[in-house]
Amino acid sequence: QVQLVESGGGVVQPGRSLRLSCAASGFTFSSYGMHWVRQAPGKGLEWVAVISYDGSNKYYADSVKGRFTISRDNSKNTLYLQMNSLRAEDTAVYYCAKGLRTTKPGIASPWGQGTLVTVSS
């Protein structure tokens, strides 16, 4: 079955960097677009970024553009999110999610269990 496992979260000071990883298994990772979605404590869901199946196309929410970079290593079945210049408002649980189908990349399913990033001095 499809499994997505995020890692790399933790407590980081404002202005510092952090890299999240999402290890994928149970499907042909190199065939699917992948998303990062975050959820601040007690708040709703916010889409962060998406990357195409081959890594050639990447798109970001305005709130993270220029600070975050999404990437993937299809040889390792792993998705990444490099987060630079972190701010307190980036504090959230970060989920990776698979595009439902190759022809329906805008639908996220399934999702990983999430990893918590806390930006605090």
Added chain:
Amino acid sequence: AIRMTQSPSSFSASTGDRVTITCRASQGISSYLAWYQQKPGKAPKLLIYAASTLQSGVPSRFSGSGSGTDFTLTISCLQSEDFATYYCQQYYSYPRLTFGGGTKVEIK
């Protein structure tokens, strides 16, 4: 950016009730709408996509309808495991996705 507005933001219901949650888009999105269920401490789970297509494995008591700007998620007979928060999400403007603010269904 397309804004998604859900109503109500929360409500109480009893097991066995028929409940309806509404989602409105700030502009027409055809049927490019998905619904997700999230339980406390858990990741969201896809229920419905294309406004009315039930995701595999989701109970048939869940249904979705609508197109354009107005959409509904209906649970025909609320079960104890359905108490959760529900989110709508548009993918008309893919790759930029937007979610509604969520509707929390609580036990009366």
